[in-house]
Amino acid sequence: MIMATAALSVLLAAGAAYASGHGGEAHEIPWANFGWRVLNLILVLGVLYKFAGDKIAALFKGRQAGIKQELNDLQSRKEAAEKKLRDVESSIANLEQEKESILSEARTQGEAMKAAIIQKAEQTAEQIKAQATVSAEQEVNIALDEMRAEMADKVIEAAEKIVKSKLTKAQHETLVDEYLTKVVL
Numbered sequence: 001m002i003m004a005t006a007a008l009s010v011l012l013a014a015g016a017a018y019a020s021g022h023g024g025e026a027h028e029i030p031w032a033n034f035g036w037r038v039l040n041l042i043l044v045l046g047v048l049y050k051f052a053g054d055k056i057a058a059l060f061k062g063r064q065a066g067i068k069q070e071l072n073d074l075q076s077r078k079e080a081a082e083k084k085l086r087d088v089e090s091s092i093a094n095l096e097q098e099k100e101s102i103l104s105e106a107r108t109q110g111e112a113m114k115a116a117i118i119q120k121a122e123q124t125a126e127q128i129k130a131q132a133t134v135s136a137e138q139e140v141n142i143a144l145d146e147m148r149a150e151m152a153d154k155v156i157e158a159a160e161k162i163v164k165s166k167l168t169k170a171q172h173e174t175l176v177d178e179y180l181t182k183v184v185l
Contacts, residue, residue, distance in 0.1 A: 006045060010038070010041055011038060014034070014037070
């Protein structure tokens with residue numbers, strides 16, 4: 001069948017080429033020469049078919065099988081793409097729910113962090129109050145000690161004035177000698 005179609009195509013093409021080759025003049029076609037050429041072509045095609053026909057047929061069948069395989073692969077890829085599309089569409093549909101879930105979780109974590117920060121701040125405030133109380137008590141004690149020392153100095157000054165005004169020089173020297181004796185001994 002293929003051979004007949006090829007031969008007919010060659011004959012038609014040869015006739016058209018011969019007719020157009022002489023500027024459209026009507027010439028008689030040399031049928032004998034043309035017949036030998038067609039016979040020669042049929043013999044060449046027959047030899048090709050005899051020796052390479054199976055290989056050519058296998059080539060076309062292999063190509064046909066390859067195309068079928070590609071079509072099957074494309075079909076499976078199409079199905080996979082459609083499945084992915086459905087997954088993406090369902091994911092998009094669930095996106096609002098996921099967003100609300102994420103926001104809710106973030107709010108919960110934020111509230112927990114806020115509570116922890118407030119608790120830590122309260123603990124720190126209590127520590128600062130305790131330190132301030134201790135510091136204030138220490139400052140009061142220091143101030144009292146300074147006041148006592150100042151009072152003691154003033155009492156000593158007042159006592160010295162009283163002693164100086166009431167003691168004579170001889171009594172003063174006697175007292176100093178007694179204290180020096182007590183200290184040395």
